[in-house]
Amino acid sequence: MSSYNLTHIKELEAESIYVIREVFAQFENPAILFSGGKDSIVLTHLARTAFHPAKIPFPLVHIDTGHNFPETMKFRDDLVEKLGARLVVGSVQKSIDDGMAAEEKGKSANRNAIQTVTLLDTIEENNFDACMGGARRDEEKARAKERFFSHRDEFGQWDPKNQRPELWNLFNAKHHHGEHFRVFPISNWTEMDIWQYILLENIDIPSLYFAHERQVIRRSNTWLPVSDHIQIQDKEKIVTKKIRFRTLGDITITGGDESNADTLTKIVEEVASARQTERGNREDDKRSETSMEDRKKEGYF
Amino acid sequence: MSGYLDMELLRFTTAGSVDDGKSTLIGRLLYDSKSIFEDQLEQVKKSSERKGLADTDLALLTDGLKDEREQGITIDVAYRYFATPKRKFIIADTPGHIQYTRNMVTGASTANLALILVDARHGVVEQTRRHSIIASLLQIPHLVVCVNKMDLVDHSQEAYDRIVADFEDFASKLDVKDVRFVPISALNGDNVVNRSEKMDWYEGSTLMYTLEHIHISSDHNHIDCRFPVQTVIRPKTDEFHDFRGYAGRIAGGVFKAGDDVLVLPSGFTSKIKSIETLDGAIEEAFAPMSVTLTLEDDVDISRGDMIVRSNNQPKQLQDVDVMLCWLNADGPKPRMKYTLKHTTNEAKAMIKEIRYKLDVNTLHRNEDDKNVTMNEICRVQLRTTRPLMADSYRKNRNTGSVILIDEGTNETVAAGMII
Numbered sequence: 001m002s003s004y005n006l007t008h009i010k011e012l013e014a015e016s017i018y019v020i021r022e023v024f025a026q027f028e029n030p031a032i033l034f035s036g037g038k039d040s041i042v043l044t045h046l047a048r049t050a051f052h053p054a055k056i057p058f059p060l061v062h063i064d065t066g067h068n069f070p071e072t073m074k075f076r077d078d079l080v081e082k083l084g085a086r087l088v089v090g091s092v093q094k095s096i097d098d099g100m101a102a103e104e105k106g107k108s109a110n111r112n113a114i115q116t117v118t119l120l121d122t123i124e125e126n127n128f129d130a131c132m133g134g135a136r137r138d139e140e141k142a143r144a145k146e147r148f149f150s151h152r153d154e155f156g157q158w159d160p161k162n163q164r165p166e167l168w169n170l171f172n173a174k175h176h177h178g179e180h181f182r183v184f185p186i187s188n189w190t191e192m193d194i195w196q197y198i199l200l201e202n203i204d205i206p207s208l209y210f211a212h213e214r215q216v217i218r219r220s221n222t223w224l225p226v227s228d229h230i231q232i233q234d235k236e237k238i239v240t241k242k243i244r245f246r247t248l249g250d251i252t253i254t255g256g257d258e259s260n261a262d263t264l265t266k267i268v269e270e271v272a273s274a275r276q277t278e279r280g281n282r283e284d285d286k287r288s289e290t291s292m293e294d295r296k297k298e299g300y301f
Numbered sequence: 302m303s304g305y306l307d308m309e310l311l312r313f314t315t316a317g318s319v320d321d322g323k324s325t326l327i328g329r330l331l332y333d334s335k336s337i338f339e340d341q342l343e344q345v346k347k348s349s350e351r352k353g354l355a356d357t358d359l360a361l362l363t364d365g366l367k368d369e370r371e372q373g374i375t376i377d378v379a380y381r382y383f384a385t386p387k388r389k390f391i392i393a394d395t396p397g398h399i400q401y402t403r404n405m406v407t408g409a410s411t412a413n414l415a416l417i418l419v420d421a422r423h424g425v426v427e428q429t430r431r432h433s434i435i436a437s438l439l440q441i442p443h444l445v446v447c448v449n450k451m452d453l454v455d456h457s458q459e460a461y462d463r464i465v466a467d468f469e470d471f472a473s474k475l476d477v478k479d480v481r482f483v484p485i486s487a488l489n490g491d492n493v494v495n496r497s498e499k500m501d502w503y504e505g506s507t508l509m510y511t512l513e514h515i516h517i518s519s520d521h522n523h524i525d526c527r528f529p530v531q532t533v534i535r536p537k538t539d540e541f542h543d544f545r546g547y548a549g550r551i552a553g554g555v556f557k558a559g560d561d562v563l564v565l566p567s568g569f570t571s572k573i574k575s576i577e578t579l580d581g582a583i584e585e586a587f588a589p590m591s592v593t594l595t596l597e598d599d600v601d602i603s604r605g606d607m608i609v610r611s612n613n614q615p616k617q618l619q620d621v622d623v624m625l626c627w628l629n630a631d632g633p634k635p636r637m638k639y640t641l642k643h644t645t646n647e648a649k650a651m652i653k654e655i656r657y658k659l660d661v662n663t664l665h666r667n668e669d670d671k672n673v674t675m676n677e678i679c680r681v682q683l684r685t686t687r688p689l690m691a692d693s694y695r696k697n698r699n700t701g702s703v704i705l706i707d708e709g710t711n712e713t714v715a716a717g718m719i720i
Contacts (some may be wrong), residue, residue: 004555004587005518008310017591018550021531024647025604048590049579053544054536103548138382145347145377165403165628167410167716168702169550170642174711188391190382277338 009197010031011190016043017050018169018176019148019185022192023130024050024057026173027125027181030130031088033301034060036072037063037248038205039134041079042194044188045203047132048083059086065111066093067229067250075206090122096135110252116300120156123180130173130181139278142293148187154178158298182301191246191278195271209267211244211259222255246271246278305393308384311517313414314393314441316405316432321418322449326487327381327394329470330509336383387513402435402676403628403662406716409439410702413517416508421454421484424670425467431661433468437475438624438678438718440698442520444472445511452486456499459602474664476695479515483508499534521588523698526554527564527615528608529644529700534593546577546593547602552644552699553692554579554610555587556594563611564602565690570611571596588699605646608689615700617688621650622720623703624659624679624694629714631707633673639705639714649686649704656680683717694718 006014023030032047034040047056060080080087092111095180100121101114123131137144145160149171150157164172173181186194198205216223217236223243224230229252232238243256244267261270292300315323331337381392392410395401409415415436419429436444446468454460461484472480483492484503491497494509506514534546556562560573575582575591586592594608602608609615627633633652641650657666659678666680673679683703694701705715 004521005309006590008308011310011589014550016592018531021548022645025532027565050548051534051629052577052579053538053541053546054534055489055538065634101698104612137380144379144381161377164713165407165716167407167704168698169411170702170704172642172706172711172713174706188380188382190384190389192384193389240624243437250326277340 001252003034009193009200012186012193013046013049013197015169016046016185016186016236019130019171019183020047020050023183023185026171027130028184029126029128030132030183031061031126031128032057032129033060033133034062034076035134035301036062036068036076036206038194038209039136039186041203041205043132043134043188043198044079044083045201046185056083056085058132058257059088061088061090061122061126061128063090063115063122065250066091067111067227067252068252069206069208069225069248069251071206071208076238079204088122088126092118092268095118110249110250111301112253113295116156116295118299119301120299123156129175129179129242130183132183132185134186135184135263135301136189136191136194137184137187140292142290142296146184146187148184149173150182150184151175152180152182152299156180156298158182158297159253160293160297164249177190191241192268192271195264195268199268206248208248211242211262211266213240213242214256215239216241216243216256219254223258224255225251227251234243239259246274308387308389309517310389310391311414311512311515312391312393312412312414313416313512314395314405314408314436315418316395316408316435321420321428322487323394323418326416326418326447326449326485326493327392329385329487329490329493330390330392331381334383334509335488349455354652378404385509385513387689390512402431402678403626405432405435406439406626406628409435409441410698410716412439412441413520414443414445414512414515415441417444418584419446419448419464419468420530421448421450421460421464424464424647425471427662429468430471430663433472433475433477434661434664436668437477440476440695440718442517443515444477445508445515446480446482447487448482448484448506451484451497451500452489456486456491456497458500458502461503481505481511481515481518483511490537497656522553522699523555523587524553525613525615525692525697526556526560526608526610527552527588527644527648527692527697527700528556528594530604530606530608531645532604533602544595545599546595548591548593548606549608549645550591551586551588553588553697554590554613555585557585558582560658561611562596563614564600565607565609565614566617566688567606569598569600569602569622571598571600573597605644607644607646607688613690615690618691618719619688621683621685621689621691621703622654623679623681623683624720625673625681625705625715625717627673627675627715629707629712630675631714632675633715638708640708641683641689641703641705643689643691643703644700646689648689650683650703651680653684654682656682680720681717689719691719693720 101117215226244259395404395408692700
């Protein structure tokens with residue numbers, strides 16, 4: 001009897017594949033939100049696993065802020081080609097040009113919050129009734145409250161205090177016209193699980209996750225990469241450091257850690273001994289204690 | 302690190318109110334297993350100071366929403382994660398107030414184990430009984446009763462023994478297979494992760510040792526083969542021109558290539574040709590794996606069908622006896638049609654009869670009052686538009702559970718366990 005035993009990674013994988021297949025079966029026009037980060041890469045890998053040997057039956061949706069790491073963009077295009085999947089790009093620049101969104105002002109201005117406008121527009125334009133995302137409950141306290149199937153009203157808003165109860169593995173995807181769902185198949189994975197799975201399955205990830213030499217500045221207790229999109233203040237000094245990124249967001253808000261972890265095995269060891277959460281270096285989460293909850297209610301990822 | 306890859310997953314639920322030390326216990330488990338990060342702790346410290354608290358309030362770590370932190374109450378199920386070198390744990394942390402039975406049921410629905418907290422000064426109280434009854438109704442395989450705040454009763458063995466005897470007396474009426482007891486002080490960490498020096502009379506395991514070693518591999522049903530089909534995979538490419546695979550998660554039993562199988566409800570029979578995964582075909586697969594089956598014969602199979610063995614079939618029910626937990630502010634309406642979800646199947650259902658309401662504090666059956674409201678549990682008979690291929694919930698949680706959805710609001714209004 002005891003030989004019929006799954007390891008925790010395989011049990012998480014089985015759960016996620018089940019959720020992804022439920023999305024395919026219960027929705028008309030579902031998509032995967034693809035950021036180029038490790039979580040959406042793992043999600044995409046799981047979707048491929050779920051429908052093998054058929055092709056992945058979802059388009060990948062990328063909300064392009066224009067403030068990307070060049071490495072992420074190349075990775076995205078290579079992956080889309082390899083999968084033979086359809087890529088849908090929502091452009092934040094276009095939302096700004098159309099007057100739908102306004103650029104933030106101030107020293108640490110970035111395009112993180114206004115992505116929501118573009119995301120909701122892209123969902124509406126393409127009539128997506130479900131968008132799968134790689135958010136995990138261990139990442140952030142508002143995300144710890146998410147359902148697997150998370151209902152959004154016609155304005156794309158999340159009502160965290162009035163969520164549908166979710167029992168066993170019975171998912172309720174019923175919705176009125178114009179409403180949609182966000183679905184989080186890897187809800188129960190932790191950062192450590194993600195890295196273990198990447199190692200186990202030998203999944204390709206952008207080079208940014210591995211330790212590399214890069215020009216950076218010190219700001220808000222982290223190493224921010226130098227790029228065309230960042231305004232360097234007079235007192236800030238450009239230095240070259242060996243760093244790696246634990247999470248990937250826009251190049252303007254993603255801080256790196258000094259690291260020598262240049263292989264997957266070393267990364268796993270580093271994550272195991274980490275004393276800071278992975279989003280600790282994300283400027284977008286530092287703004288207030290409830291910044292994630294506030295953004296999520298509006299329709300953020 | 303190599304150990305990490307053969308870890309098992311244990312899901313457990315905790316229920317309790319503000320003062321029984323539940324948050325302190327969770328904080329202790331997370332803290333002592335080094336699962337709290339420095340920046341998380343820093344944030345909690347700052348919030349505690351802002352609220353004018355003298356000590357760091359670890360409850361702020363588990364309360365995720367703004368309203369919860371402001372009001373100091375837990376509104377919704379929160380999921381927490383930690384790992385030791387032996388196991389990975391998922392905690393479904395649910396609020397303990399009486400009005401939140403629905404959250405407790407939600408958290409319990411996927412749990413292997415329930416932690417029941419008892420305050421050593423007060424012993425077995427109404428809330429203890431309610432949590433245990435819900436754990437028993439939801440068939441959580443293991444109960445661990447933590448007699449907490451032992452420091453406040455001088456670590457007395459008599460106090461502990463009395464509570465154990467009281468609980469055992471009450472639990473004899475419940476349907477639970479495995480109950481264990483641990484005397485702890487969550488505040489001081491006694492018998493949580495480390496053995497207590499103040500209770501040398503206690504010869505059992507610490508809570509963490511119990512969580513790490515309790516036998517969970519037989520929590521899944523590996524006897525009765527059940528494969529609810531989620532979707533059909535047809536690549537239609539040159540390479541896989543004739544490939545027709547049935548995708549699903551095994552809800553019970555073990556399937557092997559070459560097995561004779563029966564497809565329900567059609568009654569077609571065939572043989573398993575292969576069990577496919579991304580890494581190639583495998584010889585056998587068991588619950589709760591997600592796989593793709595191919596069959597020797599071309600038979601008509603679609604979502605909602607179930608592949609089983611002909612010598613071991615589920616019941617086909619249209620009149621379904623169910624223990625129902627009502628989850629919605631609007632109570633059930635007679636003759637109203639609901640959408641019922643069961644495995645990957647969907648039907649319309651009507652509540653034909655409410656037999657009795659169950660008092661979750663006493664197990665008393667009330668056959669006179671049939672006015673069911675939110676957070677109440679009742680025994681009903683449902684009539685469905687088409688047969689469900691079902692087992693009793695006791696036999697299999699996957700094929701024995703249903704939810705009801707209001708067709709007007711689309712909300713999930715009830716959760717049911719087939720009797």
